[in-house]
Amino acid sequence: MTSDPNPRKRILIGAAGTGTAFAACTAIRRYWGDSVELSAMDTNPHYLVTSSLLADHYFQVKPFRSPEFVDQLLAILTDHAIDFYLPLYPQEIKLAVELKHSRRLPTATRLIGPGPEACNVASDKYFAAGWLSEHGLPSPKTCLGIPDFDATHYCIKPRMGTGSTGLRLLTKVELDAICQTGPLSTDPSDGVIIQEQCFAPELTVDVFIGQQNSQSRVLCRERLEIKSGVSTKVRITEDETITTLAIQLGTSLNYLGAFCFQVMRNEKGWCVIDVNPRPGAASATCSVTGNDFYGAMFALAFGENTEPFFQRLPRAVYVTRQYSDFLMIENDETPLLRL
Amino acid sequence: MTKRLCLDFDGTVVDCRHRQMAVLHSVTPKSLDIDRHAIWNSKRNGKSTTDALKHAGLTLSQSMLIAMRWEKFIEDRFWLSLDVVFPNVEETLIELKRRDWQLVLITARRDPDALHQQLLHLRIRRLLNSVHVVDPRKAAPAKAEILYREQPMLFVGDNESDGTAAQLAGVPFKAVASGQRCREFMTDHGYSPIYSTLVECIDAVV
Numbered sequence: 436m437t438s439d440p441n442p443r444k445r446i447l448i449g450a451a452g453t454g455t456a457f458a459a460c461t462a463i464r465r466y467w468g469d470s471v472e473l474s475a476m477d478t479n480p481h482y483l484v485t486s487s488l489l490a491d492h493y494f495q496v497k498p499f500r501s502p503e504f505v506d507q508l509l510a511i512l513t514d515h516a517i518d519f520y521l522p523l524y525p526q527e528i529k530l531a532v533e534l535k536h537s538r539r540l541p542t543a544t545r546l547i548g549p550g551p552e553a554c555n556v557a558s559d560k561y562f563a564a565g566w567l568s569e570h571g572l573p574s575p576k577t578c579l580g581i582p583d584f585d586a587t588h589y590c591i592k593p594r595m596g597t598g599s600t601g602l603r604l605l606t607k608v609e610l611d612a613i614c615q616t617g618p619l620s621t622d623p624s625d626g627v628i629i630q631e632q633c634f635a636p637e638l639t640v641d642v643f644i645g646q647q648n649s650q651s652r653v654l655c656r657e658r659l660e661i662k663s664g665v666s667t668k669v670r671i672t673e674d675e676t677i678t679t680l681a682i683q684l685g686t687s688l689n690y691l692g693a694f695c696f697q698v699m700r701n702e703k704g705w706c707v708i709d710v711n712p713r714p715g716a717a718s719a720t721c722s723v724t725g726n727d728f729y730g731a732m733f734a735l736a737f738g739e740n741t742e743p744f745f746q747r748l749p750r751a752v753y754v755t756r757q758y759s760d761f762l763m764i765e766n767d768e769t770p771l772l773r774l
Numbered sequence: 775m776t777k778r779l780c781l782d783f784d785g786t787v788v789d790c791r792h793r794q795m796a797v798l799h800s801v802t803p804k805s806l807d808i809d810r811h812a813i814w815n816s817k818r819n820g821k822s823t824t825d826a827l828k829h830a831g832l833t834l835s836q837s838m839l840i841a842m843r844w845e846k847f848i849e850d851r852f853w854l855s856l857d858v859v860f861p862n863v864e865e866t867l868i869e870l871k872r873r874d875w876q877l878v879l880i881t882a883r884r885d886p887d888a889l890h891q892q893l894l895h896l897r898i899r900r901l902l903n904s905v906h907v908v909d910p911r912k913a914a915p916a917k918a919e920i921l922y923r924e925q926p927m928l929f930v931g932d933n934e935s936d937g938t939a940a941q942l943a944g945v946p947f948k949a950v951a952s953g954q955r956c957r958e959f960m961t962d963h964g965y966s967p968i969y970s971t972l973v974e975c976i977d978a979v980v
Contacts, residue, residue, distance in 0.1 A: 465856045468792035469810055481804075488800035722855075723895045746897075759852040762843075764803055 443472045444737065447517045449508075449531075450524040451475035451486040451493070454665065454716025459521060460489040461719070462729035474515055476508075482763040499527045505534070512544045519736055521547040521713075525597050528712050529558050547736050549712035553688040557712040561594050561628045570687040572680070573706035575699075576631040580618030582610060588632035594623060604632060633699035633708060639666075640677055641718045643693045643731045644685040645741050651685070652731070652745045653678040654721050665756070666717035671724055672751040677705060684710070693718070693732035720754040777874055778903075779980065780924055780945070782931035783881035783889070785953015786972055787863055787898065793856040794848065798823075801843035806832060818956040820934075849885050859896050860952060862973045867901045870980065876903045880920050880929075880939075882913035918942035930975055934963050948975050 446463065448456050456475065463471050475490035478498050487493040494511055497503045512520060520540070522531040532554045534540045549557065556563045564577035576584045579594075589610045593601040605613070610629070613619070620626040639656045655677055660668035677698065684696065684707065695718055697709040714728045721728060724746075731744035784790045794817075795810045802808055808830050816826035823844055827837035847853060867877060879902050883889045886907040893899035908916035917939035921929055929940045932953030937960075940947030949965040950972055951957040957968045969975035 461852075461855065464792055464796045465858060466792075469795055489796060491799075725897055759850065761800070761852075762847075 443470055444519065445472045445474065445515060445517050446519045446521065446733075447474045447476065447511060447515070448486065448490075449476055449520070449522040449527050451477040451490070452479050452484045453523055454719075455523045455713065457486045457489075458714070458716055458719035459523070459729050459733075460486045462722075462727060462733060464489050466727075466730050466733070474511065474517065476511065482765045485761050485763075488761060488763070499524065499530055505530070505539075509534075509539065509541070512541050517541070517544050519545050519547050519733075523713055525558055525712070529554050545736065547692065547732065549694070550689055553690055553694075553710075553712055556688065557694075557710045559595060559623065560592065560709070563707075563710060564628070564630070567684075567707055570683075572684055572687065573701075573703060575633050575701055575706050575708060578629050579621040579626065580629075581614045582607075582629050584631065586631040590630050590632045591619065591627045592630070594621075594626045594628050601627075630708075631701060633701050633706060635699065637697055637699045637708070638677065639695055639697050639715060639717065640681050641693070641695050641714060641721055641726075641728050642681045642685055642690075643728050643735075643741070643745070644682070644690050645731075645735065646691070648682070650741055651682055652726065652728075653681040654724075654726055654748065656717060656720065658717070659753075666720065667756045669717065669720050669754050669756075670751055671721060671748065671754060673748050680705060680707070692735055693728040695728075717756075720756065723754055724748055724752050775927065776876060776925075778876040778878060778924060778926040779870065780878045780880050780921060780926040780929040781972070782929075782933075782936050782953075783879055783883075784857075785932035785955075786930055786950055787859060787879070788857040788892075788896065789860050789952070790857050792858070793853050796856055797844055797848050797853050798840070801847060802840055806836065806840075808832070815956070818954065818959065820955065820959050849883060849888060851888050851891065854888055854892050855895070857892065857896070859898065860971055860973070863971075864897065864901075866973045866976050867898070870976065871901055875980070877901055878903055878924050878926060879905045880908065880917050880924075881906070882908050882910040882917070882935075884910060914938040915942065921945045928979060930972060934960065934965075937963070937965055948979055950975055 448459055450456050460473060463473055473490045474492040475486045476494040476496045477484045480495055481487035481493040496507045522528045528548050531546055531548060532551055535546050536551060556566050561579060564574045567574035587607055589605050591603050636657050641654045643652045645651050655672050655674050657670040658666045659670055693714045695711050695715045696707055698705045699708050718728045727744045731741040734741045734744060781787055791814060795814060798810060813826045813830050816829050821829060823841040824837045827840055828834060870877060889907055906920045914935045921939055921943035926945060928948060929945050930948050930950060932950050933955045937947050949960045950969045952971045960968050
């Protein structure tokens with residue numbers, strides 16, 4: 436009996452209910468079709484997770500904070516002989532990186548994700564600010580407890596938060612009033628950081644770092660309209676200054692693959708306000724310009740050529756997004772419905 | 775004579791296998807363990823979606839209802855986004871343009887606007903002199919009418935309906951085996967030679 440020379444690659448995608456996971460699953464089916472055995476997992480039942488329509492196997496799992504989650508994850512990876520695992524929720528990524536470094540992931544499973552340092556930069560905004568400064572990368576003035584720098588406008592945000600969740604914009608007077616009762620919490624788990632307030636525009640920068648410099652790609656997305664956290668109108672451009680910044684960031688993080696980060700301006704120019712150790716849900720908007728960060732991410736993991744996933748953008752491109760409707764079948768016993 | 779080439783789209787310019795299989799997977803209850811490769815091969819051998827499902831072991835009513843669902847969703851814009859241009863086709867079309875060929879697309883689709891968006895996304899529209907969309911229910915005669923008007927030097931398509939259209943219009947036809955019909959099926963229906971891809975066909979003929 437001979438082994439299959441081209442066995443189907445087996446991939447597990449976490450947080451399957453997110454837009455990011457849907458974009459990842461779509462890229463798999465678009466470029467690799469049925470040659471990939473796609474598994475997806477989420478806390479919701481399959482009929483509430485659109486990615487399940489694209490997946491060969493779907494697993495409803497406990498929340499990643501649950502003590503049962505790790506056992507469930509390891510069982511899926513082992514029982515289904517998963518070759519590649521793509522965690523997407525920031526804490527899930529952190530957990531996966533920890534599992535990898537404690538050698539608890541099955542040896543045959545390759546993690547598509549950041550290294551431990553990039554993971555810390557992405558998950559701890561205070562660590563990130565210090566790390567960026569140490570590596571000569573611009574970041575807003577940042578401190579813990581009470582402000583130790585002068586600014587007219589400040590923002591406070593959860594130290595371990597994601598995106599702009601929990602962000603508060605304050606004047607100096609307002610922040611001083613809050614700090615009069617004592618320093619703000621500095622606890623890594625529920626503390627906040629104090630930053631100088633940067634100004635618009637806020638750009639999300641999609642980055643792909645390839646094996647060689649020439650294979651790397653950077654695009655800027657300006658979110659012109661956001662509904663329920665989803666970018667619905669974006670302007671996509673190339674920018675030489677930000678490209679240099681992005682490559683420097685990726686190189687400093689020893690990153691190989693796709694990720695994104697946000698920049699805003701302070702009086703010195705662009706500064707990095709957030710780093711995400713994966714492409715974002717709206718990174719998919721770039722694919723209609725012929726630049727597919729998800730496709731390139733998987734191609735790199737599979738050892739394939741990433742160049743076909745990118746092309747130059749001679750000018751700014753606007754992309755609008757609309758919702759799609761999907762019919763979800765609740766269970767196998769549901770009679771086949773006439774539509 | 776104007777150097778004009780007419781092209782079919784699905785299965786000729788773009789690979790729509792991934793879309794077809796993904797839609798089939800999405801509309802099939804998980805308990806029905808179907809072999810999508812076998813179904814795709816059945817369809818390439820000339821079977822309808824219903825017959826291919828039946829051939830894969832489903833009952834007639836299961837097959838008919840899944841095929842109805844498949845038909846309903848197959849041209850939804852999200853699923854269309856799974857189509858990709860076959861390798862080297864873009865470069866080949868660019869080269870044809872450089873050599874002053876007029877390129878005309880003739881395709882059977884229910885939703886012309888979705889096709890237009892798809893052509894923009896896939897960076898193909900800029901290479902085409904014109905695009906014609908016909909009703910899939912009467913694809914052969916409608917394509918024939920356009921071919922008769924356009925009078926191309928050649929029409930390239932991936933199925934027997936394209937061949938019939940070319941025959942009706944009196945236009946030379948070349949078949950590719952990259953789409954909805956396999957090489958054996960097209961050969962059995964009297965077409966020869968059959969090219970593996972559009973690029974191979976253009977290289978050999980144009």
